[in-house]
Amino acid sequence: MTSRHHEERLTAVLDVVRQSGAARVLDLGCGDGDLFVRLVEDPRYEELVGLDICRASLDRLRGRLTACELRVPRLDLREASMTEPPPDLAGFDCALLVETIEHLDPGHLSKLEQALFHRMRPRTAVITTPNADFNPLLGVPPHRMRHPGHRFEWGRAKFRAWCTRAAAAAGYAVRIDDIAGQHPDFGGASQMAIFRSDVATAPTTVA
Template sequence: MTTWHHEERLAAVLDAVRERAARRVLDLGCGDGDLFVRLAAEPGIARLVGLDIDAPALDRLRARLAKDPPRVPDVAVRDASMIDPPPGLAGFDCAVLLETIEHIPPDRLSALERALFRTLRPARVVVTTPNAEFNPLLGVPAHRMRHPDHRFEWDRARFRRWSTRAAQAWGYAVRFRDVAGRHPALGGASQMAVFDRADPGPSIAANPNGR
């Protein structure tokens, strides 16, 4: 991925957070903080929490925050899994998963769904993930993925099926956009789904699929 692609992803996610006027934001899989430090500078955010299981990456993020103190008054970085999140994080205005789900084993995606849409249940969820259709334009051979730690890479149809089913199961509406490129046939380097909770309150909806 080029720096331009990465900046385009960051800008798209920030736009989605600002569009919601989110004041409480979760950065799930925050890593060493390319998105987190930008969110920490957003004047409209009052509480920001980042989760990741990569301790060295979190140390790098903490060092970045120490050099450039956040504008957000309540900032926390936790060594924790998004699949088994710590208590006290339910009902945030927005949760972001930036190029994160592709690092999760496919057989754990149902657990992620439950944690995200049932346990955390934010008003908005923003998910970006690589678009496998775009890989040839990046020089990625058909038998490989963009990063050795990726467990899968979905084309746009597969991502839309997963997102649409999850949205219907958990009481969200979802919309999609291409990110970092607009090839007429292959879309963008990444793809983004924005889920908005249908009910106005923090109550937990039943999952009709039992997943």
């Protein structure tokens, strides 16, 4: 994916976080911190936690933070899995999963749903993931994925179905947007789901 699409994706996520009024934010699967280093320089946030299973990525992020103007009172970086989060990560204002779910084994998505929407249960959750419908415009051959670390890539219909079901089961409302480029037929290079618990009904029971 081009750097222009990457910047557009980060801008879209940051806009949602700011509009949500969040003060306490989780960056789940923060990696090297392309999003985190932008968050730490914004004084509107009171607490930021970055979580990743890769120690090397967290070390690189720590190095990047030394060059940032840290304007957030409480910062924490943790080596842990988003599917088995520490109990103290429950109840944050906002949780961000930016281009991370596609790195999970599809069989572990149910564990992510339980961890994110039922245990951590942030007021707002933002998930972005590659839009496989857009792949031909990036020169990605059929039956291939954009990155060797991706375990799956969903088109817009499949992502919408997963988000709609997960939101209904957990009592969230969800909005889905195309981001990072626009095409009349293929949408954006990425797709973004915004889940909110403060405008939804009670969760349904899923067998």
